[in-house]
Amino acid sequence: MTDHPVARLQSRGTRRWLKGHAALVYLFLYGPIAMLAVLSFNDSGLPTSWGGFSFRWYGELLRNPAILHSVANSLVVAFFVTLIATAGGTLLALGLEQGRPSTALDSFVMVPMIIPDIVLAIALLSFYTTLQFTLGLYSIVLSQSVFVMAFAAAVVRTRLRNFDRSILEASVDLGADGWTTFWRVTLPAILPGVIAAALLSFTLSIDDFVIAYFSAGAGRSSTTFPMQIYAMIRFGVTPTINAIATILVLVSVTLMLTAQRLAREAQP
Amino acid sequence: MTVRAGTIPVAAPADPRARERLLLLAGPLGWIALFLVVPCLLIGIYSLFERGTYGGIEWNFTFENFRRAADPLYFGILIKSLWIAGLATAIALLVGYPAAFLIATSPERWQKLLLVLAVLPFWTNYLIRSYAWIVILNREGAINNLLRGLGLTSEPLPLLYNEFAIVLGLVYAYLPFMILPLYAAISRLGADLIEASTDLGADGWRSFRRIILPLTLPGIAAGSIFVFVYSLGNFITPDLLGGGRTVMVGNLIYDQFLTARDWPFGAALAFILIGIMMGLLTLQAFLINRARRIGTYD
Numbered sequence: 001m002t003d004h005p006v007a008r009l010q011s012r013g014t015r016r017w018l019k020g021h022a023a024l025v026y027l028f029l030y031g032p033i034a035m036l037a038v039l040s041f042n043d044s045g046l047p048t049s050w051g052g053f054s055f056r057w058y059g060e061l062l063r064n065p066a067i068l069h070s071v072a073n074s075l076v077v078a079f080f081v082t083l084i085a086t087a088g089g090t091l092l093a094l095g096l097e098q099g100r101p102s103t104a105l106d107s108f109v110m111v112p113m114i115i116p117d118i119v120l121a122i123a124l125l126s127f128y129t130t131l132q133f134t135l136g137l138y139s140i141v142l143s144q145s146v147f148v149m150a151f152a153a154a155v156v157r158t159r160l161r162n163f164d165r166s167i168l169e170a171s172v173d174l175g176a177d178g179w180t181t182f183w184r185v186t187l188p189a190i191l192p193g194v195i196a197a198a199l200l201s202f203t204l205s206i207d208d209f210v211i212a213y214f215s216a217g218a219g220r221s222s223t224t225f226p227m228q229i230y231a232m233i234r235f236g237v238t239p240t241i242n243a244i245a246t247i248l249v250l251v252s253v254t255l256m257l258t259a260q261r262l263a264r265e266a267q268p
Numbered sequence: 269m270t271v272r273a274g275t276i277p278v279a280a281p282a283d284p285r286a287r288e289r290l291l292l293l294a295g296p297l298g299w300i301a302l303f304l305v306v307p308c309l310l311i312g313i314y315s316l317f318e319r320g321t322y323g324g325i326e327w328n329f330t331f332e333n334f335r336r337a338a339d340p341l342y343f344g345i346l347i348k349s350l351w352i353a354g355l356a357t358a359i360a361l362l363v364g365y366p367a368a369f370l371i372a373t374s375p376e377r378w379q380k381l382l383l384v385l386a387v388l389p390f391w392t393n394y395l396i397r398s399y400a401w402i403v404i405l406n407r408e409g410a411i412n413n414l415l416r417g418l419g420l421t422s423e424p425l426p427l428l429y430n431e432f433a434i435v436l437g438l439v440y441a442y443l444p445f446m447i448l449p450l451y452a453a454i455s456r457l458g459a460d461l462i463e464a465s466t467d468l469g470a471d472g473w474r475s476f477r478r479i480i481l482p483l484t485l486p487g488i489a490a491g492s493i494f495v496f497v498y499s500l501g502n503f504i505t506p507d508l509l510g511g512g513r514t515v516m517v518g519n520l521i522y523d524q525f526l527t528a529r530d531w532p533f534g535a536a537l538a539f540i541l542i543g544i545m546m547g548l549l550t551l552q553a554f555l556i557n558r559a560r561r562i563g564t565y566d
Contacts, residue, residue, distance in 0.1 A: 018370040022382075025367045029389045029443065032400035035410065039403070047403050048413050088296040095292030099285060103560075107553045108297075112304055114494060115545060116501020118518045119538045122525050123307035126314055126535065146303040149296060178288065200391075207393045210504065214525070229395050233402070233508060245396040256391045260384050 036245040045239030057243040064240070070228035077140050077212070077224060078205035084145040085201040089152025090194050094186070096153070097160045112150035120147065121214035128215070135217025140224065143215040148204045152197035155263055159193025192262035199259040203252050308542060315536035325532060333536035342520065346540070349517040352431060352506075353499035356438035360446040360495045361488065363439065368450035368487075372457075383451055390444035398508045401437050402428060405509075429511030437505040442498055446491040453487020454480075486552075486559045493548045501541050517541065 035047075040058070044051025061067060096105060112120075124143045133139060167189070171181045187194075209226035216222045232238055315333050318326040336342060371382045389397065404410045405427040412424040427433060457480060481488075503518030510516070517537055524534025 018366055022367045022370045025363060025443070026385060028440070029386070032397065032404060032440070033389065033392065036396070036400050036403065047410055048408065088299055091292050092296035095289050095296075098289045098292070103553045103557055107549050109300075110549065111545075112300060114497050114549065115304070115308075116497060116518065116541055118501050118503050118521050119311075119541050120304065120307075122521060122534060122538055123311045124303065125525065126310050126531065127303075127307035130310060142303060146300055149299065153296070203391055207391075209395055226393065226395055229393070229399075230504075233395060233399050241396075241399055245393070245399065248396055249392045252392045253388060256388060257384070 033245070033249055036242050037249070039239070040242035040246040042239070042242075045242075057239045058247075060240050061243050061247075066223075067225075067228055067240075067244075070223045070225045073137060073222060074206055074225035077137055077144065078202050080138075080141045081144045081148055081205040082198050082201040084141070085148035085152045085205075086194060086198040088145070088149040089154075089197050089201070090156050090190075092149065092153040093156035093160055093193075097157055109150055109153060112147040113154070115147070117147075117208075117210040121211045124211070125214045135215060135222070136219070137216075137222045139215045139217070140212045140222065143211045144205050144208055147211070148201045151204060152201050155197040155200055155259070156190060156193045158263055159190045159196070163189050196259035196263035199255045199262075203255050203259075207248075207252065311535040311538050311542070314532050315539045317532055319530045319532045333533045334540075336533055337536055337540060342537075345515070345520055346517055346537075348515065349500055352434055352438070352516060353496050356435050356442070356499045357492050357496040359435065359439050360443050361492055364443055364446035364491065365450055365488075368447045369454055371447070372451050372454035379455075383448075386447045386451075387444045390442075394441060394504060395508075397441060398437055398505055401433065401440065401509055405433055405436075428509060431510070431515075433509040434506050434515065437509045438495075438499045438502065441505065442495040445494045445498070449487045449490035449494070450484065451487075453484040453490075457483055486556050489552045489555050493552055497545050497548060500544065 039045075039047055041053050041055070042050055043054035043056055045057065092109065096102075096109065121143070124139075128135060128139055167185060168181060171185045172178075176184065207226060209224075209230055212224045213227055213230070216224065216227065229241065229244060232241055314325060316329060316331070318328045318330050318332070320326045337346065367386065371379060371386065374382060402409070406412070407424040407426075407428070409428070411427060412421070415421045415425065500516075501518050502516065503522050506516040506519050507522075510519075517540075521534050521537045521541075524530045524537065528534075
């Protein structure tokens with residue numbers, strides 16, 4: 001059997017229409033990104049004329065100290081956000097998957113994921129201002145960790161759901177206490193999910209602009225990579241952005257594909 | 269009767285699993301409460317006071333900020349934002365549903381690949397994805413050049429810096445988030461269910477409308493709420509593709525906080541967005557609870 005049972009019930013015409021539609025959707029999703037990637041190797045830097053293949057714009061990128069500084073900032077922030085969000089997200093997932101499912105709790109945990117980033121950003125800015133925090137890289141870490149944690153929890157939960165709980169009971173029956181069971185049974189079983197959550201956290205942190213922008217304070221010293229990109233885009237169409245785009249897309253895609261593999265591996 | 273101290277579990281919860289759950293959840297939920305719930309409540313408080321002369325807050329209680337949000341100028345922006353977000357959601361649903369349907373009914377080994385490919389763009393940088401549309405839509409951009417090259421237009425079409433560009437950018441950005449829950453809902457459908465309805469004489473369209481559509485309602489709700497709320501509060505897309513004028517409520521909030529320095533008014537606007545979001549999440553929880561009750565959701 002190659003076709004899905006539902007697919008067999010549909011007429012050939014409907015099926016063909018669905019396939020054509022899906023092809024256009026994928027073209028829509030990938031066309032713009034692919035175009036930037038091609039343009040990044042265009043020596044003329046213009047979207048309209050091909051000036052020959054070159055790495056010129058990548059070279060320019062590496063010679064720009066402001067960009068390099070912002071990348072370093074983003075990496076530092078992403079490292080700490082990944083630590084906090086992965087640890088918190090894993091605990092959250094373990095707690096939520098234990099006991100009876102609660103729609104109210106599930107909805108609450110969705111709030112950090114769904115809240116418009118501008119709202120969270122200004123709420124946190126008001127919060128820090130009221131507490132008279134000096135803003136900087138560490139306030140970016142605190143701000144990002146909240147919504148990233150919720151996403152991390154979602155990834156670990158997927159993994160937890162596909163895992164056979166009877167081995168936990170077996171472990172307890174064999175005399176292991178809760179702590180031993182966690183370290184020796186639960187954690188190894190969900191570890192791929194935890195690593196996937198870490199990769200996702202890193203990606204989300206590296207890409208976040210709005211929340212970082214409002215939590216960074218006024219100084220240029222805590223400019224992150226997306227803030228730098230935003231300034232460049234506002235300034236106008238610059239060919240260097242094409243090179244940045246290509247690198248960023250490659251990094252995110254690699255991280256996310258790895259995460260996907262880990263989160264889903266060994267699924268029934 | 270004498271009881272030795274320490275043998276009675278005085279305050280311990282009856283269920284050790286419940287205690288374990290509490291231990292696991294206390295940290296992360298406390299973190300979310302501190303860095304999300306408290307700041308949002310603070311916004312609620314800010315929105316009820318006056319702005320200071322030089323920015324900041326004057327602690328005089330007032331409803332003025334909310335009254336101002338109902339002022340035709342600002343109310344118009346709110347309505348326009350709701351309209352743009354609604355339009356983007358409707359288009360994403362119409363485009364995303366058939367795509368999710370195809371993915372969910374593809375042969376098993378294709379499903380994972382197609383789904384990953386559909387969701388992957390969401391994890392790439394938002395600014396970069398918006399920038400791509402600037403390159404495509406601007407006066408000297410890819411589309412206008414193509415049209416002129418083909419001799420179809422002499423003047424460049426105004427494709428960028430308008431509502432069209434904003435809606436396009438929003439659909440592009442959030443389509444993956446529509447497809448994902450729709451896929452989950454559709455792939456949960458039992459084939460036998462649809463088969464039974466077809467056997468009973470329902471034609472394709474009717475079995476879709478009467479059976480598939482109602483059963484995938486939780487997925488439709490989840491995807492639509494995501495796209496709608498993200499679009500409504502968005503400020504990057506209207507800023508970059510809408511031409512920088514204050515067009516949506518996200519830009520208005522941004523301006524109040526960073527330019528006009530009227531935090532209480534910005535807080536009131538943000539609070540309205542939170543209210544809309546909470547309302548929609550409640551609606552979704554209601555739909556999921558109902559689906560759980562009739563057994564079409566696990």
